[in-house]
Structure formats: C-alpha cells, structure tokens
Amino acid sequence: MMRLHNLRPRPGSRHRVKxxxxxxxxxxxxxxxxxxxxxxxxSGGSIRLGFEGGQMPLIRRLPKRxxxxxxxxxxxxxxxxxxxxxxxxGAVINEQVLRESxxxxxxxxxxxxxxxxxxxxxxxxxxxxxxxxAREKIExxxxxxxxxxxxxxRKTKEEVASPGGEPDAAAATAKPxxxxxxxxxxxxx
Numbered sequence: 001m002m003r004l005h006n007l008r009p010r011p012g013s014r015h016r017v018k019x020x021x022x023x024x025x026x027x028x029x030x031x032x033x034x035x036x037x038x039x040x041x042x043s044g045g046s047i048r049l050g051f052e053g054g055q056m057p058l059i060r061r062l063p064k065r066x067x068x069x070x071x072x073x074x075x076x077x078x079x080x081x082x083x084x085x086x087x088x089x090g091a092v093i094n095e096q097v098l099r100e101s102x103x104x105x106x107x108x109x110x111x112x113x114x115x116x117x118x119x120x121x122x123x124x125x126x127x128x129x130x131x132x133x134a135r136e137k138i139e140x141x142x143x144x145x146x147x148x149x150x151x152x153x154r155k156t157k158e159e160v161a162s163p164g165g166e167p168d169a170a171a172a173t174a175k176p177x178x179x180x181x182x183x184x185x186x187x188x189x
Contacts, residue, residue, distance in 0.1 A: 074109035076129060081137050082117020089121035110148070119143070 020032040034041040050057055083103050084093060091097070095111055098104045104111065113125060115133025122142035130138075135145050 075107075076110050076112040077104040077106070077108040078112050078114055079103055079127075080114050080116040081119050081134050084113070084123055084125070084138075085117065085119050085121075087123060090123070092124045092126065094126040113138075113145075 018028065019026045020028055022028075024030050026032075031041070039045045039047065050059060052058070077098075079098060086101070087093060087097075095104070098111065110128025112129040113127050113131065113134040115131050115135075115137055119137050119141040122144075123138060125138055125143060125145045126148055127145070128148050130145055130147070138145055
C-alpha cells in the first residue's frame with residue numbers, strides 16, 4: 001500500500017546532476033565538455049542563430065524574389081459557436097462583451113465566428129465575418145447576425161482634400177509648383 005513514508009519518484013524520472021568544472025574525475029573532462037578556447041568556450045559566449053562568424057550569412061547571400069503578402073495579412077480574432085453557448089439567451093454579442101469574457105484579446109482586424117459546436121439558445125451577434133455553418137446554427141437557434149461595417153475605408157485623394165466628398169475648387173484650379181534650378185555656365189579658358 002502506498003503511504004507518505006514510502007512515496008518514491010518513478011524509476012528513471014530523476015537523473016544525477018551533471019557536475020561541471022570539477023576536474024577530470026567528474027566524467028566530463030577538464031574543459032567541462034566545452035572543448036579548447038574560442039568564443040563558445042567562454043562564459044556568456046553564445047552565438048545567435050544563423051551567425052557565420054562575420055561571413056555574409058546565407059539569408060543575405062540568397063536572392064530575394066517574388067512578392068510576400070505577409071505584411072498585408074489581416075489577422076482576425078476567431079470565436080467558435082460552442083464558445084457563444086456560455087452566454088444567456090437573448091444576449092447581444094459584440095467585441096466589448098467578448099473582450100470582457102476573455103474569449104478574445106490583443107490587436108486584430110476584426111472578429112470572425114466559426115461553426116464548431118452547437119448553440120442551444122438565441123443570440124444577437126455583431127461581428128465582422130462569419131462562416132456559413134456558424135450563420136446557419138445561430139439562425140436555427142433563433143438568433144440574428146449583423147455584420148459590422150469595415151473599420152477603415154481607404155479614401156481617394158479628392159476625398160481627403162475636402163471632407164464633403166467633392167474635390168476642392170481652389171485645389172483643382174491651383175497651378176502646380178515649379179522649382180527653378182540655377183544654370184551653370186562653363187568658364188571659357
């Protein structure tokens with residue numbers, strides 16, 4: 001029978017401590033497994049990943065081709081239908097409510113509802129995107145889905161010039177600014 005006085009860790013789960021810097025008798029040699037001299041043998045001497053000793057690294061030697069869309073990727077906070085079942089019937093689900101319930105956090109372009117799980121009662125959902133399966137499940141339970149307007153709409157140059165939407169007449173008739181450069185004459189010899 002297992003009691004407090006005969007508790008033992010599982011065999012093989014505990015290992016002998018690797019004793020370094022205790023001489024050759026420790027079993028790890030006089031240099032403690034670090035070899036002879038050099039940057040990696042020193043205390044605190046570590047080299048970052050991909051560093052090639054000052055030589056031009058591989059990532060800079062290889063040609064860069066093509067377009068990468070990662071910088072323009074929109075990240076959406078994802079919430080499943082099963083997560084929404086925690087709210088009471090008739091509740092309005094929006095970004096503020098989801099943040100307060102800790103279902104979403106951080107920065108994102110919008111909120112997307114996915115159709116994983118089941119919903120037992122009706123909810124009023126206000127999100128940016130929703131999958132067709134999630135929309136069907138929410139509406140089947142008697143709830144409603146409203147999509148929010150896009151957060152940031154790019155404006156054209158004319159709309160920026162005048163807030164009313166019409167291009168500013170003064171800006172349209174203004175002449176473009178011309179800069180003059182000094183002409184240099186060669187000295188005759």
